[in-house]
Each structure stands twice: as structure tokens, then as C-alpha cells.
Amino acid sequence: MKRLFVILLLTTCYLLLASRVLADQTPYFSDYNFQLDQYRKNYAEYQNFKNDYLAHPTLNNEQKAILSAKQTISARELAWANFVLVLSDSISVTGINYPLSEKAKADLAAIAKYHFGQATAVSSVVTRADLTTFTKNELKVTATHKLALTQAxxxxxxxxxxxxxxxxxxxxxxxxxxxxxxxxxxxxxxxxxxxxxxxxxxxxxxxxxxxxxxxxxxxxxxxxxxxxxxxxxxxxxxxxxxxxxxxxxxxxxxxxxx
Structure with missing residues (x-):
């Protein structure tokens, strides 16, 4: 549960920074902002449920924390997907066809698809073990996205x-x-x-x-x-x-x- 807290915190910092540096002309920007707001709210609620569970580690409190974590992750994944589409749209809107930009658009489309899929896949999480497995798999995959995101x-x-x-x-x-x-x-x-x-x-x-x-x-x-x-x-x-x-x-x- 502590590891998930750190991951969610780092994601919050990155997405907040991203919102300041990307142009808002893209139609995906409003969706990105909406999901980012949802992520902030869900993350705050998750912290409360996590603290309740740590103070009183009952099955009921654990389930509440897991459910809140799932909602937070879903919003995070949708925010990520729309962030990626904002970046892709910023490249596309120029109308410039350049080898690096064409590769970037293809990479970003695949990354956005992955995060949209994760937003749905997290609904299958039921136990802490499921949550741990989901998080480990996500970290493994998103590590491979860093290069493509930098190039984009x-x-x-x-x-x-x-x-x-x-x-x-x-x-x-x-x-x-x-x-x-x-x-x-x-x-x-x-x-x-x-x-x-x-x-x-x-x-x-x-x-x-x-x-x-x-x-x-x-x-x-x-x-x-x-x-x-x-x-x-x-x-x-x-x-x-x-x-x-x-x-x-x-x-x-x-x-x-x-």
C-alpha cells in the first residue's frame, strides 16, 4: 500500500507539471483536465482510506482502500491517455511530416491505447495481491514508454x-x-x-x-x-x-x- 502511495504521488507531480507546459488548443485538453481533476479528488480520498486502513487494518477498511485505489488509478490512466493525445495532437496540428514526428505519432497512439486499456482493466482488481500485480505489470510496461515519450x-x-x-x-x-x-x-x-x-x-x-x-x-x-x-x-x-x-x-x- 505504501508503494502505491509513492507511485500515485509521483504521477500527480508529473501530470500537474504537464498541464502547465502543453498548449490547450487540442480538443483532448478538456478531457485531460477533467480526468486530472478526477484524479486529484480520488487521490485525496484514497489517502484518507489508506490512513484509516493503516490505523485500523480491518477487512472492511482494506476493501475501501482498494476500491478508492482502483478509482484513482482509473482516473490516472485516463489522464495519461489524454495527456498523450494532447501531445500527439500538438505534433499533428502543424501539418509537418517529418520522420521523427511520424514515429512519435505512431508511438503516442500505442501508448494512449495502452492507458485507455488500463483504465478498464483495473476494474478486475479485487484483492491487495491483484493490486500489487497490476501495479508491477504497469511499472514494467510504462518503463518502456519513457524513451518514446521523450522522443515525442x-x-x-x-x-x-x-x-x-x-x-x-x-x-x-x-x-x-x-x-x-x-x-x-x-x-x-x-x-x-x-x-x-x-x-x-x-x-x-x-x-x-x-x-x-x-x-x-x-x-x-x-x-x-x-x-x-x-x-x-x-x-x-x-x-x-x-x-x-x-x-x-x-x-x-x-x-x-x-
Whole structure:
């Protein structure tokens, strides 16, 4: 029962964090929020029943704690499933077809299906032994999901950057004809050259990040090490994106006749 308490607590922390970082444009977000609220309520009730059982370990109190745990787990699994669908939808909505994102969508669909299945399967739990078996099996399976979830979160970032590059290219193509009269000016020429350079650098950095992410394998996978290694690339991408935007704004503001 104590082990289940720790698992439920860690899940609460992760799901609460996830709700702050995912966009709410997806239709799955309302379902995710609803199930997360249910999970919070059920978890609070479970704590009370667990404490009652620990203080007075009767069969009746044990059954109440098990029933509450089942309700909590069901809400947790539905919250997880919808969280995964929110992430998948965030990738899909960009319309970007990229090897890493296509793999991520397939992986996320399988993970969501698993959690929906678990939300139903927990109803078959009757005894503490059943609950222990259910929890052990879940931990074993979800451990294999960590790599796919990490790759999917990176894929989400990658498609957002690719989408930005598409928008930046459209802005550049729109800006260029307006600069025809001043393209020989040194500052304008330098600005256009910097746009080209930054765009190439961003594309290369996106490709590098995508390759590193796609090359990860379960045996050598470490979340902390991966995020540490990837953070430098993300910082470089953000810096180049900021530089690119500033140059386009500068050229449009100071050299285009409006």
C-alpha cells in the first residue's frame, strides 16, 4: 500500500507539471483536465482510506482502500491517455511530416491505447495481491514508454521550429521584392546574407537534434543525460531564431517604404 502511495504521488507531480507546459488548443485538453481533476479528488480520498486502513487494518477498511485505489488509478490512466493525445495532437496540428514526428505519432497512439486499456482493466482488481500485480505489470510496461515519450516531446519542438522556418521563409519571400531599390546598400546586403546564414544554421541544428533523438535506444537511454546534451542545441536554435526575426524586422522597419 505504501508503494502505491509513492507511485500515485509521483504521477500527480508529473501530470500537474504537464498541464502547465502543453498548449490547450487540442480538443483532448478538456478531457485531460477533467480526468486530472478526477484524479486529484480520488487521490485525496484514497489517502484518507489508506490512513484509516493503516490505523485500523480491518477487512472492511482494506476493501475501501482498494476500491478508492482502483478509482484513482482509473482516473490516472485516463489522464495519461489524454495527456498523450494532447501531445500527439500538438505534433499533428502543424501539418509537418517529418520522420521523427511520424514515429512519435505512431508511438503516442500505442501508448494512449495502452492507458485507455488500463483504465478498464483495473476494474478486475479485487484483492491487495491483484493490486500489487497490476501495479508491477504497469511499472514494467510504462518503463518502456519513457524513451518514446521523450522522443515525442522533442519531435513536438522540432515540428514547431520547422513550422517557424516555413513562416520565416514566407516572410523573407514577401520582404525581398520590397527591398529591390536598396539591395546594394551594405547594411541591407549584410542583413539578407545573415538571414540566409541563420536559416541554414537553424535547419542544420534541427536536423542534428532530430538525428540525436532518433538514434536513442532503450539500453543506453538516460533522460537526464539526453536533456543535458540537447539543451545546448536548443539554446543555439533559439538564439538563431531570435537573430533571424530581429533582422527581418529591422529590414522591414528601416528599409521598406510603407
Amino acid at each position: 516531446q522533442v519531435a513536438n519542438k522540432v515540428v514547431q521550429w520547422i513550422n517557424f522556418q516555413t513562416d520565416a521563409k514566407a516572410a523573407y519571400d514577401s520582404l525581398l521584392p520590397k527591398l529591390t531599390a536598396v539591395t546594394d546598400e551594405v547594411s541591407v546586403k549584410n542583413g539578407l546574407d545573415q538571414i540566409q546564414t541563420s536559416s541554414v544554421q537553424i535547419n542544420d541544428q534541427i536536423s542534428t537534434l532530430a538525428k540525436k533523438t532518433g538514434d536513442l535506444n532503450v539500453d543506453q537511454f538516460s533522460i537526464d543525460q539526453f536533456y543535458s546534451n540537447s539543451s545546448e542545441i536548443l539554446v543555439q536554435i533559439r538564439a538563431n531564431v531570435t537573430r533571424l526575426v530581429n533582422i527581418i524586422i529591422d529590414l522591414d522597419t528601416n528599409y521598406v517604404r510603407h
